[in-house]
Amino acid sequence: MKATWEKIEKNLGVLEVEVEAERVAAALDKAFNKVVKKANVPGFRKGKVPRPIFEARYGVESLYQDAIDILLPEVYSEAVEQTDIFPVDRPEVDVEQFAKGQPFVFKAKVTVKPEVKLGEYKGIEAPAATAEVTEEELNAELERLQQRHAxxxxxxxxxxxxxxxxxxxxxxxxxxxxxxxxxxxxxxxxxxxxxxxxxxxxxxxxxxxxxxxxxxxxxxxxxxxxxxxxxxxxxxxxxxxxxxxxLPALDDEFAKDVSEFDTLEEYKEDLKKELASRKQQESESARESSIVEKVAENAEVEIPRPMVLGEVQNMVRDFDNRLRTQGMNLDMFLSFSGQTLSDLQEQMEGDAEKRVRNNLVLEQIAKEENITVSDEDIEQELANMADMYKRSKDEIKNILAANGSLGSLREEVQLRKTIEFLVANSKETAAAAE
Structure with missing residues (x-):
């Protein structure tokens, strides 16, 4: 098989493929074995019509579309791998030649993952993480706990x-x-x-x-x-x-009911430590997000619309899954909120485009800095997930493999390592560190 790739403009190009006549013949054989089971020819039972008689009655051309449907997906995948491109949308295929005894020739117009031109990504300034808890925040948490135990x-x-x-x-x-x-x-x-x-x-x-x-x-x-x-x-x-x-009264009895402490003051001290830990994590996450946003803004990349729409679909699916954990589903939410699915998708487009941009930029930084994921990294990630979900590591691995998610796990770990690299090479702003 021969495959060539020619860029037309921006993220669009043409993949031209020529497949050997031998593979065309094999695909025609498979197509015949498929359709002969349903062919009605007087004097023959279904599935027992000889190939020459079938072709004489219906013409070999009657097998072409089935043969193309069989052959095209596998040779397209091979051509993508051979030309080292990364399609982000379904191709527009134009079959130029398909006939018995001849090579299969087709062209596919393909939208590919865009090139990323990185800007400054080291030494990015961002506010320092903080764990300080104010009295107002402590009181708000106590009020939330009151509401929960009401x-x-x-x-x-x-x-x-x-x-x-x-x-x-x-x-x-x-x-x-x-x-x-x-x-x-x-x-x-x-x-x-x-x-x-x-x-x-x-x-x-x-x-x-x-x-x-x-x-x-x-x-x-x-x-x-x-x-x-x-x-x-x-x-x-x-x-x-x-x-x-x-609402329950905020007193020692409340502390005994909701915690292991005997007095409200003891509980408040422990709660303050818990809030500080949570705030530290949230603050670190916010700092990471700020750095990634600035790095992405410094980069130049033109995002193909199919990538944005694909991410919107992922976000809608995740939203539906969250709703189901709350006893609802997407249809019920749309009905109650008076929105259409298109309204919801339109609202998500801005965040979807930002996610795609951020991920593309992080992938490019990983390449520039040679940030890789080892088998040990994956094993550690699986161990962390096993600990989180109280399952064995093998169970987690089998679940991911069944869902086809092992590959995406490696990508997620690489993105996280890249963010850690950016944070390690960033600067804390003096104003936020006060």
């Missing part, structure tokens, strides 16, 4: 207010016609959370236990379901129960 008390005598969790039935309709997803029974809704269509939760505020009410809202013009966008809907709502948070 009890939900059923309220019978008072109407619902913002912050309450109400248990409701609702049945929605537009012009008297019910719509999909507009009905539920004994649904728990936190008022003020913004989970439902704008205007819904505000109208539930003030309802009392046992009340019925028609809640009238208008779907946003950008609502994902086109048949509902901009339409007025009526929800028949019945309120079954109102639950309100009752």
């Amino acid at each position: 009890e939900l008390i059923v309220i019978d005598e008072e109407p619902a207010q913002n912050g309450d969790t109400v248990v409701i039935d609702f049945d929605g309709s537009v012009n008297g016609v019910p719509f999909e997803g507009g009905k539920a029974e004994r649904y728990s809704l936190e008022l003020g959370s913004g989970s439902f269509i704008p205007g819904f939760e505000e109208q539930v505020v003030g309802m009392a236990t046992g009340d019925f009410k028609d809640v009238v809202v208008t779907f946003p013009e950008t609502y994902h379901a086109e048949e509902l966008a901009g339409k007025e809907a009526v929800f028949k709502v019945k309120l079954h129960e109102i639950k309100r948070k009752q």
Whole structure:
């Protein structure tokens, strides 16, 4: 097989490939073995038609498309490896020649990973990490812990207010016609959370236990379901129960309930140390991000749009996975927020482009500085993951292998080592170190 690569412009080029006639013949054999199983020829059972009779009846050309489908993926991969390019999108393939007894010739227009021209990346200034915890931060953490350990008390005598969790039935309709997803029974809704269509939760505020009410809202013009966008809907709502948070007192009893300490003062001292450790980690992470951002800004790189769109898809998938851990999914989120998938993807594009740029620049720095990942690095990473997830190292390795993620693990470790290199070669700003 012969393959050549010619750059057309920026990140776009043409891959020209010529495949031996022998491989074309082998692909035609495979195509025949596939289609003969379904061929109907009088006098022969399915799958038993001799090749010459099949070709005489249907023509050898009837096998060409199946043969191309069989041969093209493998020879394209070989050509990519042979020309040492890195495609970032599906190629536009133009078959120039495919016939029995002749070489297979095709051209593929391919978008490839862009070249990166590095700017300054050593000696980058960034604020020093800090672990100092203020009294305000300590009090805010105590208040958050109060909220977490609050009890939900059923309220019978008072109407619902913002912050309450109400248990409701609702049945929605537009012009008297019910719509999909507009009905539920004994649904728990936190008022003020913004989970439902704008205007819904505000109208539930003030309802009392046992009340019925028609809640009238208008779907946003950008609502994902086109048949509902901009339409007025009526929800028949019945309120079954109102639950309100009752915060525990901040005293020694609270400390005993939530920790191993006997007094609130002891607990506060320990909590301050924990916050300091967390703040140190967050501060170090922020410092790393600041350095990477500045290094990326100093570099010159033109990012192909397919790379951005691919990263958007990754971000949407990750977002959906996080929602599922909270008992929701992407469809429910879009329904409640009144957004379309396109709206969400558009919101993510800026961050996606930044991620792609940062990773490309870090990859180039790794090449320039010869930052490599050894087998020992991978083994240590697997050991860390095993410790984190309380699984054996072999289990973690098997899970990653099954998901095809072992290769990406090596890339992640290399990126992290590159960031460590940048931090080690950076400068702390005097103002932030005070």
